[in-house]
Amino acid sequence: MIQHAPSHMGDNKMKTAERILVTALDIFNQQGESNVSSVEIAMELDISPGNLYYHFKGKEVIVAALFELYQEQMRAIIDAPSKDADTALSIEDFFYYLYLIIEKNHLFRFLYRNPTDLTDKYPSVHKGFIKLMAAQQRCVTELLAAFEEQGTISASPGQCQQMVEIIGLVFSQAGNYYSLKGHDINDDEYLYKSLSAILFALLPYIKVEQGELQRLQEAIVNRAFSE
Amino acid sequence: MIQHAPSHMGDNKMKTAERILVTALDIFNQQGESNVSSVEIAMELDISPGNLYYHFKGKEVIVAALFELYQEQMRAIIDAPSKDADTALSIEDFFYYLYLIIEKNHLFRFLYRNPTDLTDKYPSVHKGFIKLMAAQQRCVTELLAAFEEQGTISASPGQCQQMVEIIGLVFSQAGNYYSLKGHDINDDEYLYKSLSAILFALLPYIKVEQGELQRLQEAIVNRAFSE
DNA sequence: GTCTATATCGGGATAGAC
DNA sequence: GTCTATCCCGATATAGAC
Numbered sequence A, B: 001m002i003q004h005a006p007s008h009m010g011d012n013k014m015k016t017a018e019r020i021l022v023t024a025l026d027i028f029n030q031q032g033e034s035n036v037s038s039v040e041i042a043m044e045l046d047i048s049p050g051n052l053y054y055h056f057k058g059k060e061v062i063v064a065a066l067f068e069l070y071q072e073q074m075r076a077i078i079d080a081p082s083k084d085a086d087t088a089l090s091i092e093d094f095f096y097y098l099y100l101i102i103e104k105n106h107l108f109r110f111l112y113r114n115p116t117d118l119t120d121k122y123p124s125v126h127k128g129f130i131k132l133m134a135a136q137q138r139c140v141t142e143l144l145a146a147f148e149e150q151g152t153i154s155a156s157p158g159q160c161q162q163m164v165e166i167i168g169l170v171f172s173q174a175g176n177y178y179s180l181k182g183h184d185i186n187d188d189e190y191l192y193k194s195l196s197a198i199l200f201a202l203l204p205y206i207k208v209e210q211g212e213l214q215r216l217q218e219a220i221v222n223r224a225f226s227e
Numbered sequence C: 001g002t003c004t005a006t007a008t009c010g011g012g013a014t015a016g017a018c
Numbered sequence D: 001g002t003c004t005a006t007c008c009c010g011a012t013a014t015a016g017a018c
Helices: A002-008 A016-031 A038-045 A049-055 A057-083 A092-107 A115-121 A123-149 A159-179 A188-205 A212-223 B001-009 B016-031 B038-045 B049-055 B059-083 B092-106 B115-121 B123-151 B157-180 B190-204 B210-221
Strands: none
Touching: A016 A038, A016 A049, A016 A057, A038 A049, A038 A057, A057 A092, A057 A123, A092 A123, A092 A159, A092 A188, A092 A212, A115 A123, A115 B001, A115 B157, A123 A212, A159 A188, A159 B115, A159 B123, A159 B157, A159 B190, A188 A212, A188 B157, A188 B190, B001 B059, B016 B038, B016 B059, B038 B049, B038 B059, B059 B092, B059 B123, B092 B123, B092 B157, B092 B190, B092 B210, B115 B123, B123 B157, B157 B190, B190 B210
16 A cells, blocks of 8 residues: 555565555655656666566656556545535534645645646646546535535635635645745645645634634644644 | 847847747747757757857756846836835735736746756756745735735734735746646636635735725726736 | 757667576 | 666757858
């Protein structure tokens, strides 16, 4: 399971194909997909370039496989709340939900590092992105609508749409923004800054008691979500 | 003057060095800096690769020169309001100011297309980015503080800081976000969506009469800023 | 200032032995 | 499944003629 990658790194009992994916993800995240050659991946794994090509016919296939993994894992996260639609979400649950998405994007951050080059180079990945982001927006929109219905937030459909846009922007681009400002993307500080920015944008529309809001704000600032 | 580039394109009276910059900017914006070879730039200009190297010793120097131009023009924009600090800015002026920044970023959008690769490849550009973005944030922060002082907005310093963060995020990343969702970056629709997103984030804190706010909102939606 | 020709280098990709 | 050896190609960069 690639989500447990760190603990398995270098585990030789993993099949070569799986090891390639785990290692590729790691190097891509560190150096950027376009700066990593097939040979480099092979070297890192102490296998030959030929062997790598036996398993994956080029970097393109590796990227596609990684995107597939990302997509599956992201779907699982965004679809979770609607699975048990009977139990209403709290605001805290909602922000934990957002956090899981941000965290997953961080795990696959190479997909967002150089968005335009990546999508130009791999049109199939771009197609997947478009679908996935649309699904994500749909899910968030539904959750906001449910909040509106139960009176947890008070906002018009137009305002909800604006919230969704900002959330999507933060999800996909906050990492690049912090990099550009000179921070280290591998530092996970920006995960909380992202969450905090979203909270700021939604705050004027959230209608719960001050105490609950206070706790949420503190939870984010104190990184209560980190395990 | 490079800001009038479109009308001068192919104007043979321009010096070769200048024509190279104008053309390079255009192709970089279209295809991304990393996907454009020196030879390609030369071909586009109907000059030889050797000739291009006579003027600029490689792509790196071209990129550096373009960033220099960008930096100068951006400085001129962001510093303008503090030049005549005696005349207070209106909210409408402020949004026009934001618009000018967004527009300038759009003109040099290749700098933002693949931020991580670009900054990894050209550390001097990254240094410039860090300084420029810090200056930008400082300017916006000061304007917000002035608004708070004159009662145009009502927000704590912490809230203002959050606003600045969101504004910075939109400035630098909105283009990538819209591309990722499948829209054409050359379409300038996203300029107004960006402005609209910023307005949404600030709205709860703006304390002017409804009529003025209404006009501003309509101005943005109707693209009244486009010339 | 501008051209042609060429040297160099690195990444992608494959053939064939083990 | 894995290795070594090699080929191909595109991009950078330079030399020297005009």
